[in-house]
Amino acid sequence: MNKDQVQGRVDQGIGKLKEAVGKAVGNESLRGEGLADQAEGKLKSGLADTKESIKDKAKDFIDKL
Numbered sequence: 001m002n003k004d005q006v007q008g009r010v011d012q013g014i015g016k017l018k019e020a021v022g023k024a025v026g027n028e029s030l031r032g033e034g035l036a037d038q039a040e041g042k043l044k045s046g047l048a049d050t051k052e053s054i055k056d057k058a059k060d061f062i063d064k065l
Contacts, residue, residue: 002052008045012038 015037022031 002048004048005045005052008041008043008048011041011044013041015039015041 015034018034018037019031020034022028022034
C-alpha cells in the first residue's frame with residue numbers, strides 16, 4: 001500500500017466524520033464538505049490502487065522475461 005492509497009482512505013474517514021457532525025448539528029455546509037472530502041478520498045485511493053496494480057503487473061511481466 002502506498003502513501004496515496006493511505007491518504008485517500010484517511011480523507012474518506014475525515015469526510016465521513018465531517019458529514020456526521022454536520023448532520024448532527026444541522027450544518028449543511030459542513031455536511032457537504034464531508035461529502036466532498038469522501039468523494040476526493042475515493043478518487044485519490046482509486047487512482048492510487050490503479051497505479052499500484054499497474055506497477056505490480058509490470059513487475060510480474062518483467063520477472064517473466
